[in-house]
Amino acid sequence: MITHLRTLQSDFKIKKMKQYRLDHLDQLESEAIHIMREVAGQFERPALLFSGGKDSIVLVHLALKAFRPGKFPFPLVHIDTGHNFQEALDFRDQLAEKLGEKLVVRSVEDTIKAQNLTEPKGKFASRNALQTYTLLDTINEFKFDACIGGARRDEEKARAKERIFSVRDEFGQWDPKRQRPELWNTYNGKIQKGENVRVFPISNWTELDVWNYIRREKIELPSIYFAHEREVLEHEGQLVAVSNFIQIEPTDNISVKKVRYRTVGDMTCTAAVESSASNIDDIINEIIATKTSERGETRIDDKVSEAAMEDRKKNGYF
């Protein structure tokens, strides 16, 4: 009898467990929605930093789940370097229009003119670092107190150390030694006037989680994420799109290749990967098989030094 009861109990337990169990994507999704709603509940003037890249597209999808049938409690904000992929820009505009949400675009070009900044020189002159100026100006202009971003901790070792609510001083600087303890799922968004918080709802997602989520949720992406033919320049093993923004020399090795983008940043500092993956399943298979990290394969800007990201963050970068 006792044995029988035990079996019944354990049967019930197994049933209960299966029925009320969330898989990893459900758990990550719920965590991200919770973080976004904390932003809505704690801040007066938040913003969602939106680039048209896959991670920020996932953020928009999560915001829909967090706030519909209401409007987003924040505008979408894009810091446009002027070196973006046209496909990503078109996608950005169409998505904002389709959702009926406010889109704010501020351009690095304008900041360069207004503040008389010096454009970086060189073959792949990148405005990546100059984005920080425009971002800080935009934060000032709209008095944003929180900026939601799509950075993930698996991307880079400095990011692995950053809090989900990352407090920045009035210069946007991250001070890794003065980070607030962040306990349980309790987020302290209290700040002084002039400070702001960068909030990273998908901190705990990996590249593969993002792609699996995109597949599961059938999220649309800009076409550059899928294999297409493109004129590229081969430089130190990386494939850089031929554009007006880079210096081409007669000795350069230029060819048309079938490529896709694993990340989408500036045309000058984002490299393509050779691929024939034309749908999400193929992309996921390629990512599972790859032996190179996302940023390592595609970002020219991280290769400067071992602490390149840490230094940029200390200077106000995303």
Add this chain to the structure above:
Amino acid sequence: MDILRFITAGSVDDGKSTLIGRLLYDSKSIMIDQLEAIEKQSKNREEGEIDLALLTDGLRAEREQGITIDVAYKYFSTPKRKFIIADAPGHIQYTRNMVTGASNADLIIILIDARHGVVEQTRRHSIIASLLKIPHVVVAINKMDMVNYSQDVFNNIVIDYSTVAKSLGLPQVTYIPMSALNGDNIVDKSDKLSWFDGETLLNFLENVEVQNDVNLTNARFPVQYVIRPQTEELHDYRGYAGKIISGIYRKGDTVTILPAGLQSKIASIELGGKEVKEAFAPQSVILQLEDDIDISRGDIIVPGNHLPKVEQELDVLLCWMDSKPLTEGSRYLVQLNSKTVKGIVKEIEYKLDVNSLEKQFAPEKVSLNDVVKAKIRTASPLPFDSYGDLRVNGGAILIDETSNVTVGACMIQ
């Protein structure tokens, strides 16, 4: 596939970073470019072999000093599970960082150097695990290669540690002998440890059941944000957005709204824009109620009769996290999930020695990293559960209103 969040406690000397590096390396979660980068650094440091520890130290200061200062999060997955590692520093001066990392952990790996056995640091880490109520404990007896893979050494450490675990009431302790440096018993079983019939570390991490740690009985739903579209077709819509932190919610349930104590019924539950009949922890949902009552951020919606306490006097175990000392009579903000109230630390009963569990009554000074038993009085009633009963509704932070910094972690008794 689900998620296991675990924390590793130990110092570089115990091989903690090597262990994490080994888990990442042997589960093939390290990419070639990352390996090349650490190879380059290893050479910079004039060390012969690849230093797996370099994988985990993310800040320049950490790499320069060869120590871990702050919690770093690392990720890897196997076909069975996604793993989130909180890699926390082990030294006493970073106790607050360890408490931070431990707060979200389902499991803790406590590293013991087989040559040294249970030492002061082992006790401290175990005490923190018991304070934070981490559900599962793995005692990783490392550097078995340095003691000739001796079963006696292992057995003696198990006997020693059992006493510690018993005195702290630690549940579910699992012992695994290993050598992180050589990869024995981390991912693959080792011939040298053939006398050990338990699972390898990774095997254990893949299979340990954490679903039972989610409380499905005492339901709690802290309101984070009220959704009011105020459009023509949704004129009267009031949705309470939040995460179910424990329990199950069903359409039609009678609910109590705390701290006010009002009652209503659940009219609808929306999950990701779709209406559902029931939802459970840890899902983020929107609840609509049948009655139009005043509910705002910080209120808790509770079905059934297992209500949380609603009180203004809190007995807490408090880990102090600020460089300014804690003094009796100081005022702070108390934040518990989405609710923030003013509070005053009325009485500091005793200070707990985190190395020995000794109580020092009426301590003169409470400094950074100290753990004390204290009484807090809040300006208004706070709905809470005891941390021991319901971890998700019993942990609160203290915020200094002048600096805005998080200065304390409270486990409500």
